[in-house]
Amino acid sequence: GAVVSQHPSWVICKSGTSVKIECRSLDFQATTMFWYRQFPKQSLMLMATSNEGSKATYEQGVEKDKFLINHASLTLSTLTVTSAHPEDSSFYICSAAGDNGYTFGSGTRLTVV
Amino acid sequence: LAKTTQPISMDSYEGQEVNITCSHNNIATNDYITWYQQFPSQGPRFIIQGYKTKVTNEVASLFIPADRKSSTLSLPRVSLSDTAVYYCLVAPILTGGGNKLTFGTGTQLKVEL
Numbered sequence: 001g002a003v004v005s006q007h008p009s010w011v012i013c014k015s016g017t018s019v020k021i022e023c024r025s026l027d028f029q030a031t032t033m034f035w036y037r038q039f040p041k042q043s044l045m046l047m048a049t050s051n052e053g054s055k056a057t058y059e060q061g062v063e064k065d066k067f068l069i070n071h072a073s074l075t076l077s078t079l080t081v082t083s084a085h086p087e088d089s090s091f092y093i094c095s096a097a098g099d100n101g102y103t104f105g106s107g108t109r110l111t112v113v
Numbered sequence: 114l115a116k117t118t119q120p121i122s123m124d125s126y127e128g129q130e131v132n133i134t135c136s137h138n139n140i141a142t143n144d145y146i147t148w149y150q151q152f153p154s155q156g157p158r159f160i161i162q163g164y165k166t167k168v169t170n171e172v173a174s175l176f177i178p179a180d181r182k183s184s185t186l187s188l189p190r191v192s193l194s195d196t197a198v199y200y201c202l203v204a205p206i207l208t209g210g211g212n213k214l215t216f217g218t219g220t221q222l223k224v225e226l
Contacts, residue, residue: 006156034214043200044157044216093156095214101147101206102214104156 002028004096006105013084013112021079021108023094028103029074030096035067038091038107050077084112117201117217124223131188133220135201138182146177146184149200151219157200161186188222196224 003026013019023033032051036044048064050056050071058064066088068080077096081088089112094105118136125131137146145164149157161168163175163184174187188195198219205212 004156036216043218046213046215049213091154095156097212097214101159101162102204104149104158107154107156109154 002096002098002100002103004030004094004103004105006094006108008108009106010109011111013110015085015112016083018080018082019084019110021081021092021094021110023077023079023096023105025075025096025098025103028096028098028100030077030098031074032097033071033077034095034097034102035069035077035079036093036095038093044093047079081110084110086112088112117203119199119201119217119220121218122221122223124225125191126225127192128190131191131195131222131224133186133188133199133201133222134183135186136183137201137203140181140203141205143205144203145206146175146181147202147204148173148175148184148186149202151198151200160199191222191224193224193226196222198222 005024007022035047037047038044046059047062048056048058048069050069052071052074056069071077091107093107095102147162148160150160151157161173161175163177165177168175176185198221200219
């Protein structure tokens with residue numbers, strides 16, 4: 001079946017630094033990828049939708065300059081959390097949309113100290 | 114996008130059948146119903162998908178009435194390892210391109226001995 005690889009699975013960074021999270025569709029092409037954020041005991045919140053070769057569409061309240069999304073190819077999307085702060089600590093999950101539906105990555109636990 | 118409503122939590126015991134119902138009164142003609150399972154610190158995992166009537170696979174059954182305004186995920190003979198959050202989502206099937214996949218609250222299923 002469709003597989004989405006997300007790296008890293010966890011990362012700890014210092015406040016003020018930037019962190020890049022990668023999301024790859026391994027065996028299918030994904031025209032569209034989605035990025036979610038999930039806080040403890042809460043549901044997944046959609047942050048942005050990225051289409052290959054075009055600018056991402058951000059949900060209301062999500063700062064596009066802070067959460068940079070690049071979808072340079074049909075199999076790779078990246079999310080960069082810039083100038084991270086402790087309140088950005090969360091579980092980030094990507095999803096890739098293919099012909100058979102949506103497949104999710106395993107998530108990235110970001111801790112900003 | 115059709116909004117979904119599920120019970121926040123359910124408790125069960127090993128060996129029992131669990132039925133989780135989801136309401137989606139505003140489902141559109143081209144929407145499919147998909148259920149995902151999520152364990153802590155992992156991405157959602159596809160369980161089952163259907164459009165109408167009944168769908169069964171090796172892990173679950175999905176019952177959809179004729180009006181499609183609700184659906185019921187049935188887990189036969191649950192075990193401790195089925196303790197997870199279960200999400201019901203309603204969205205069009207993709208054929209290239211993408212539609213936003215929005216998560217509701219999900220149902221926390223707790224299975225005990």
